[in-house]
Amino acid sequence: MEGRIDLAHEAAFRLGGLEVRPALRQLARDDGTEEVLEPRVMQVLVALARADGAILSRDDLTRSCWEGRVVGEDAINRVISRLRRAAEGIGQRSFRIETVTKVGYRLMRAGDAADLPISRDAALEGMRTELHRLKLDRRAMFTGAGVALAASGGFLAWRRFGMAPSVPGQQKPPEDIAPLMIQAQMAMTQGTVEGSNQAIGLLRRVVLLRPDYADGWGLLALSYSAAAVGWPQRFEADMRTRAAEARRRALALDPRNAYALAAEGLGKPVLGNWLAAERGLRTSLAQHPGNEMLTSALAGMMLGVGRCAEAANLLDGIWRRMPPNPGLAYTHIQTLWATGRLDEADKAMDDAVALFPTHFAVWFTRFYVLMYTGRAREAIALGENRETRPTGIPDWNFAQVLTVARAMLSRAPRDIDAAVAAALEGAHRGAGFAENGMQFLSALGRPDEAFAVADAYFFARGFDPGELRFSTEQGTYTRRSARRTHMLFLPSTTAMRADPRFLRLAEEIGLVRYWKDAGVRPDYQATG
Structure with a gap:
């Protein structure tokens, strides 16, 4: 490792379509x-570029960029986060900063063989090609839409239907509406109200231009169904x-239209229907092996009934071959964490942050995994860095999770009491806060207190x-009939599962009946 970096004497260099001018501190695009x-x-950018793909430790960086002074982890984290934003923004992904867990960082140029697994590179490149040519692989779109529905109507809401839809065909959409279909699919994967609104608007235009196009109507039905369970209740009947x-x-044009059948499935309640959903999904997968949409649906259902290892294995295959989207990214991270595959979860987090650095679900998943895996100090540094926070989240929400992270770090009784008060106050604010x-x-x-919140969340006992x-x-929004159960099987709730009250809770929810009727044991019982 060379010595201190003096920007005034560093020559300009290129990173893809970007010229880096150290003396002027400029990044200049073509x-x-x-x-x-x-x-x-x-x-730090110069130091990482000098290393030419080699890994630099934090000590390496402090020697060359901080004159060897002792600096806190938050200072280096802030700089790395700033570089990642530059790579995504002005850099247009001409480079990325990769974290090598417990070792350091390295700069990967676009096209480097080591940047991502080859199969994942191929998926990314395929996605870019499809977008450029305004064509659409309907299987990829369907999976993206399914994951997006997780945010609006229940964890991987595909699990709701007892009979899974048929596999979408290979016919491409007409060229004049292909761009609209692509944009609608991308909007659906964001898992936000804005994205949902955009998708509906785009799909309305699709069916206006092509009223004989079944998939346009089917995907519009799916978007309306997601809005019915994810928007305020006053919109439900209209949606x-x-x-x-x-x-x-859609069905008048194509009786087996997959989107329309999936939209119909969204009308069914989640809780208590796991076995019917699993049987329908497995039957369809036997007929259509490897179908990404069906596989992702089954993975979501498996996580929600405590079969986390199977969920992770199912998502592994999708993650390697599918164009990425935020919902798929954070769900994959959660399943890896739930099964103790922490190094792989860390790598998946780095990939997700590189692709979706300020997406709210990716950001909070990263924060929580750090906090719950003995890295509360890193979580605090992430939370305190205002520049990298996702937009649209109020300051008090960040203050709440930081209070919990500081208690996880210190374990001081006063800090724990403050965190408990914040958690209970949040649980009274909304369903998502109750899950957290x-x-x-x-x-x-x-x-x-954890079981008291569970009673409130699932049964409105004590408070609603x-x-x-x-x-x-x-x-x-999360409807009462669509309450989520995946958080009951994450490492963060290990203490609840060790408590005799957990089995009573699982029985009342209907999970015990599912385990008995399906002839299975959840992972925590098999390993506990």
Whole structure:
């Protein structure tokens, strides 16, 4: 490793379509766009570029960029986060900064063989090619849409239907509407109200231009169905009426239209219907082996009934061959974490952050995995860095999770009491906060409060968290019939599963009946 980096004497160099000018602290794109970096950020970029793909430790970076001074982890984390934003923004992914867990960092140029697994590179390149040529692989679109519905209507909402839809055909959409279909699919994968609105608007235009196109009507029905369970309740009746009409139009054109059949499945309640859903999915997968949509649906259902290892194995295959989207990314991270595959979860987190650095679900998944795996200090540094926070989240939400992370770090009774108060206050605000609250309280060693929140969340006993998930700014909802169960099987709720009350809770929810009727044991019983 060479010595201190003096920007004034560093020659300019290129990273793909980007010229790096250290002396001026500039990043200049070939189209004339320029951006000025802070001195320290530019020094770290130069150090990583000098290494030419080799790994630099934090000590290496402090010697060359901080003159050997002792600096906190948060300082280096802030600089790395700033570089990642530059890579995604002005850099247009001409490079990326990869974290090598417990070792250091390295800079990967676009096209480097070691950047990502080859199969994943191929999937990414295929996605770019499809977007460029305005063509669409309907299987990929269907999986993306399915994962997006997780955020709006239940964890991987595909699990709701007892009979899975048929596999979409290979016919491409007409050229004049292909761009609209692509944009709608991409909007659906965001898992936000804005994305849902955009998808509906785009698909309305599709069916206006091509009223004889079954997939346009089917995907519109699916979008309306997701809105019915993910938007405020006052919109539910109208969205279901619109979904029914769009579904009727799709099935009149194509009686086996997969999107329309999936939209119909969204009308079924989640809790208590796991066995029927599993049998339907497995039957369809036997007929259509390897279908990504069906596989992702089964993976989501497996995680929700405590069969986490099987969920992770199912998603492994999709993650290697599918174009990525935020929902798929954070779900894969959760399943890896749930099965103790922490190194792989860390790598998946790095990939997800590189692709979707400020997506709310990716950001919070990263924060929580760090916090629950003995890296609360890193989680705190992430939470305190305002520049890398996702937009649309109120400040008090970040303050809440930071309070919990600081208690996880210190384990001081006063800090734990403050975190418990924050978790309980949050659980009264919304369903999503209640899901998080169970995990916070369990991990902090307060099972009584964790079970009290579970009673409220599933049965409205003691208090009712309502259907709003988080803040009104985010505007997403979870119906009472669509309460999620995956968090009951994550490492964060280990203490709850060790408590005799957990089996009673599982029985009342209907999970015990599912395990008995399916002839299976959840992972925690098989290994506990």
